[in-house]
Amino acid sequence: MKILSLLPSIAAGVLAMLPAQAANVSVAVAANFIAPMQRIAAEFKKDTGHTALLAFGATGGFQAQIANGAPFDVLLAADAAAPAALEAQRLAVSGTRFTYATGRLALWSPRPGYIDREGQVLKNGTFSHLAIANPKTAPYGAAAVAVLDKLRLAGRLQSRLVVGANVAQTCQFVSTGNAELGFVALAQVYRDGKLAAGSGWIVPAHLHAPIRQDGILLAEGSANPAARMLVDYMKSDKVGNIIRSYGYER
Known part of the structure; x- marks a missing residue:
C-alpha cells in the first residue's frame, strides 16, 4: 500500500519536468x-x-x-x-x-599548406582575391579590416578584397574558390581542437578588438x-x- 500511495506523487514529479506545451x-x-x-x-x-x-x-x-x-x-x-x-x-x-x-578570427584556405602559421602569406602570397565580411554590418569583417590596418596591408590589398554580406558568405567564397583565402570565424573551420580542413592562421587576439x-x-x-x-x-x-x-x- 505504501508503494501505491507514492505513485501519484512520482507521476506528478515527472510531469513537472516536462514542458506544459511545446x-x-x-x-x-x-x-x-x-x-x-x-x-x-x-x-x-x-x-x-x-x-x-x-x-x-x-x-x-x-x-x-x-x-x-x-x-x-x-x-x-x-x-x-x-x-x-x-x-x-x-x-x-x-x-x-x-x-x-x-569569437576568434582566422585566415583560412581549403588548400593544405597554403597558409603559414604566422600569416605571412598576406605579405608574400601571389593570391588574387582575399575574402572578408562586410565591415559595416559584420563584426568579423570589422575585425579583418583592423588586422589589415595593424599589419599595414590595407592599402596594398584593397584591390584584391572580395566582400561577403556576412561571414557565412565570406567562408563560402573561399570554399568555392572564388577567393584563394579569406578572413572567417574560426568556428566555421575548426572542430575539436584543430582545423577541419585546409590550412589557416588563427589571428592573435591583440590584432583586433575582442569579438x-x-x-x-x-x-x-x-x-x-x-x-x-x-x-x-x-x-x-x-x-x-x-x-x-x-x-x-x-
Whole structure:
C-alpha cells in the first residue's frame, strides 16, 4: 500500500519536468554561429521539448530588421553593440543581455599548406582575391579590416578584397574558390581542437578588438516562456562545452 500511495506523487514529479506545451522560439543568429547553434538547438529540443527556429545573417542586418518590427524572440549577435543598442531603445528586455561566446578570427584556405602559421602569406602570397565580411554590418569583417590596418596591408590589398554580406558568405567564397583565402570565424573551420580542413592562421587576439558576442531576450519574446528558457539554456555548462568545441572562448 505504501508503494501505491507514492505513485501519484512520482507521476506528478515527472510531469513537472516536462514542458506544459511545446513552443517555438524565433532566434536571430549571427552567421558565424551556424554550426554550434544548430547543435545547441537540437539539444534544446531534446532537453525541453521546445523548438528554436533559427535565422542566420549579419548582426547589423538583424538589428535593422528588429528596429523595423521583425518578430524575433531572441538575438544572438556577433558583437556586444547591437544588443546594447536594442536594449537602450527598449526593443529588448532590460537586464537580459549576456555574453554567450567570444569569437576568434582566422585566415583560412581549403588548400593544405597554403597558409603559414604566422600569416605571412598576406605579405608574400601571389593570391588574387582575399575574402572578408562586410565591415559595416559584420563584426568579423570589422575585425579583418583592423588586422589589415595593424599589419599595414590595407592599402596594398584593397584591390584584391572580395566582400561577403556576412561571414557565412565570406567562408563560402573561399570554399568555392572564388577567393584563394579569406578572413572567417574560426568556428566555421575548426572542430575539436584543430582545423577541419585546409590550412589557416588563427589571428592573435591583440590584432583586433575582442569579438564579444552577446545575446539578449527581445521585447517580442518577453511573454514567451520558451524564449526565456533558451536564454537560460545558453548559459549552461552543456552549451558552454559545445561552444568551446568550435573554437570560441566562453
